[in-house]
Amino acid sequence: MSVSAKQIQKINYFSKVPEELCSEIAKAVEEKSCSPGTILLKEGETGDTMLLVFQGQVEVSKNMMVKTSSGFTMSTKSIIRLETTDPAPSNDPITQPTVSVVKAPGFGIGEFSLVLDDAKRTSHVTAMTDVKYGVLSLEDFSKIVDKHPSIGGSVYFEVAKSAVNNLATATQDISNLTQAFFFALTK
Amino acid sequence: MDSNKNTQANSSSFDDIDKKIQANQVLYDQLHQSLIEETISQVEDENNKKGSNKAEISFLDNFISKLSNYYSSNELFRYALWGFAAVFFATTILTIIEYPLFSGSVKDDVGDGFMFGGSEPNWVDTFFHTFWWAVVTFTTVGYGDVSPETHLGKFLTIIIMILNLGIVTMLTGAVSSVLVAARLKGDDKLDETKFHNHIIIAGWNSAVQSALRLIEANEDSASVVILINETEEEIIKRAISGFDRLDITHLSENFTQEGVLKKAFIEECGTFMIVPDESGLLPNEKPDEDKTVLTALTAKSILEDIQVVAYILDEEYISHLHRANVNEIVFPDEHIPHMLAKHVTDPGVPQLFDELITQEKQDKGIQVVSIPKGLVGLTHNKVSAYYKFKHKWLLVGYAIRKAGFSLEEQMGESGSPIIRDMIKEQLDSAGIKLSSDEHVIVEINPDDEYVVDGKHKALVLR
Numbered sequence: 001m002s003v004s005a006k007q008i009q010k011i012n013y014f015s016k017v018p019e020e021l022c023s024e025i026a027k028a029v030e031e032k033s034c035s036p037g038t039i040l041l042k043e044g045e046t047g048d049t050m051l052l053v054f055q056g057q058v059e060v061s062k063n064m065m066v067k068t069s070s071g072f073t074m075s076t077k078s079i080i081r082l083e084t085t086d087p088a089p090s091n092d093p094i095t096q097p098t099v100s101v102v103k104a105p106g107f108g109i110g111e112f113s114l115v116l117d118d119a120k121r122t123s124h125v126t127a128m129t130d131v132k133y134g135v136l137s138l139e140d141f142s143k144i145v146d147k148h149p150s151i152g153g154s155v156y157f158e159v160a161k162s163a164v165n166n167l168a169t170a171t172q173d174i175s176n177l178t179q180a181f182f183f184a185l186t187k
Numbered sequence: 188m189d190s191n192k193n194t195q196a197n198s199s200s201f202d203d204i205d206k207k208i209q210a211n212q213v214l215y216d217q218l219h220q221s222l223i224e225e226t227i228s229q230v231e232d233e234n235n236k237k238g239s240n241k242a243e244i245s246f247l248d249n250f251i252s253k254l255s256n257y258y259s260s261n262e263l264f265r266y267a268l269w270g271f272a273a274v275f276f277a278t279t280i281l282t283i284i285e286y287p288l289f290s291g292s293v294k295d296d297v298g299d300g301f302m303f304g305g306s307e308p309n310w311v312d313t314f315f316h317t318f319w320w321a322v323v324t325f326t327t328v329g330y331g332d333v334s335p336e337t338h339l340g341k342f343l344t345i346i347i348m349i350l351n352l353g354i355v356t357m358l359t360g361a362v363s364s365v366l367v368a369a370r371l372k373g374d375d376k377l378d379e380t381k382f383h384n385h386i387i388i389a390g391w392n393s394a395v396q397s398a399l400r401l402i403e404a405n406e407d408s409a410s411v412v413i414l415i416n417e418t419e420e421e422i423i424k425r426a427i428s429g430f431d432r433l434d435i436t437h438l439s440e441n442f443t444q445e446g447v448l449k450k451a452f453i454e455e456c457g458t459f460m461i462v463p464d465e466s467g468l469l470p471n472e473k474p475d476e477d478k479t480v481l482t483a484l485t486a487k488s489i490l491e492d493i494q495v496v497a498y499i500l501d502e503e504y505i506s507h508l509h510r511a512n513v514n515e516i517v518f519p520d521e522h523i524p525h526m527l528a529k530h531v532t533d534p535g536v537p538q539l540f541d542e543l544i545t546q547e548k549q550d551k552g553i554q555v556v557s558i559p560k561g562l563v564g565l566t567h568n569k570v571s572a573y574y575k576f577k578h579k580w581l582l583v584g585y586a587i588r589k590a591g592f593s594l595e596e597q598m599g600e601s602g603s604p605i606i607r608d609m610i611k612e613q614l615d616s617a618g619i620k621l622s623s624d625e626h627v628i629v630e631i632n633p634d635d636e637y638v639v640d641g642k643h644k645a646l647v648l649r
Binding site: 175180183 | 594597599605607610
């Protein structure tokens with residue numbers, strides 16, 4: 001079964017793209033599925049593909065140095081979970097979430113690959129349920145954009161919006177961490 | 188001075204100003220009158236509510252709560268109650284099982300005396316009879332006037348007597364252990380029930396007595412005081428003899444020790460005051476202020492939340508005390524340069540300070556009063572009008588209890604929740620509190636539109 005234009009349109013980055021052009025993108029997307037526990041993206045790896053999650057729950061995590069009872073250890077800390085609502089995951093996640101679960105009809109991950117040639121993955125993404133997803137490579141996407149420049153405008157606008165939001169959050173995080181750092185130093 | 192110049196320059200328009208004031212006076216009065224009526228009625232409503240709530244707390248609730256307090260605080264009472272319950276339980280069982288036996292022996296025993304059941308013994312008589320037998324047996328007195336006769340009765344008695352061995356031993360042990368404990372603790376064990384929100388003053392010098400006199404004069408302040416210092420008992424006794432309202436206890440021990448502070452129930456205290464200790468010093472010797480810093484550290488290590496006020500003579504120690512997280516520092520030398528200079532630059536100001544500070548009457552001078560709930564959330568001009576017209580007090584400003592710095596507040600809602608949680612978690616595990624201690628800041632003569640919230644208390648000049 002191939003990917004439909006409707007599935008593509010559920011993903012926030014493509015929500016503004018007209019349906020007939022979505023089917024154009026759908027043709028370029030290769031559909032895949034995986035079982036729970038599969039690592040979809042690995043932090044630090046370079047990649048030239050964006051993943052479009054159609055169904056399932058995934059966990060985004062990062063390698064971090066944390067202090068535990070046994071001293072400082074490098075461990076993988078989960079940051080957020082993403083879950084599709086349309087359709088909902090077909091089975092329960094393998095572990096209960098310890099972080100907040102954000103729900104959307106469908107979502108794209110690794111979207112920086114649509115912007116940069118060899119973008120480094122910024123975090124791990126692991127499947128928590130059976131996941132149905134599609135793979136869109138930068139190369140294929142560029143070809144579509146060349147043919148239909150209007151797609152590029154709306155998609156890159158959405159990517160930029162999410163990047164700006166992330167940047168604002170990150171700035172606040174840095175300021176929080178700096179304050180906490182000074183606070184801890186004065187104690 | 189500026190205003191002087193202005194009025195001179197505009198002396199011709201004095202009449203105009205007077206007219207304007209007069210015209211506005213009516214409006215001003217009306218405005219304030221309605222405001223005052225509104226606020227006063229709000230405050231009164233609230234007081235009424237409080238009053239009616241109080242009456243509803245019934246006598247029974249009070250009694251039960253007192254009893255349960257007593258139960259949890261007195262070991263002997265606890266054991267006695269359980270012992271009594273055990274005897275009572277045994278009696279009930281025996282009355283039921285051996286009813287005919289005890290019922291029969293009632294008549295033999297009592298003969299022609301009074302019985303609840305008239306001529307024939309009833310349940311009450313039998314129960315009381317059995318109870319009598321049980322107590323006689325339990326206490327190992329054993330009159331032998333009543334005794335079980337049937338095999339079953341004797342068998343049950345054997346079981347009860349063996350159980351009794353344990354209960355009596357336990358009770359005896361409890362009584363003696365409580366007595367021994369009381370003796371070991373000695374006279375300096377303080378009665379913990381009254382120590383709550385009390386004042387502890389560590390160290391002794393001439394300022395303490397005067398400070399106590401001022402605290403005594405203000406009837407709204409705490410009345411239970413513990414003095415910890417190693418000054419001779421006689422001197423302290425003389426110094427604290429004149430106080431009626433204050434209930435002062437003297438602990439003659441070294442206040443730098445954690446155990447001593449805990450004995451003074453420092454976890455429960457309202458204010459912990461440390462003063463330069465002149466105990467046992469000659470007139471020309473200086474108090475050891477290291478002790479002040481050490482004590483502050485000890486107190487804060489027992490419980491971060493203790494409100495610590497330190498009186499310091501040497502400027503050098505101020506930074507140490509800040510590091511010890513002392514809430515308030517009293518450093519008198521700080522004021523001297525201002526007082527001296529103001530005699531030159533603004534004559535009258537030092538005199539004003541003198542007058543305000545040394546005012547000993549309770550109903551005069553600068554005071555902190557809590558703001559009636561009805562006024563919370565209003566602006567400064569309304570609150571100030573309330574005090575002016577209701578009490579004829581001048582509202583100088585506000586004392587606000589504030590956490591010095593709260594990381595949680597600073598971090599706000601933006602930023603990733605995961606990072607915020609991680610910061611909290613990690614700081615928590617490192618034993619670092621997310622906010623620095625609460626302390627009092629003062630807001631003097633704010634703008635009219637300044638909003639007074641619940642953390643404010645009014646500074647009034649009476």
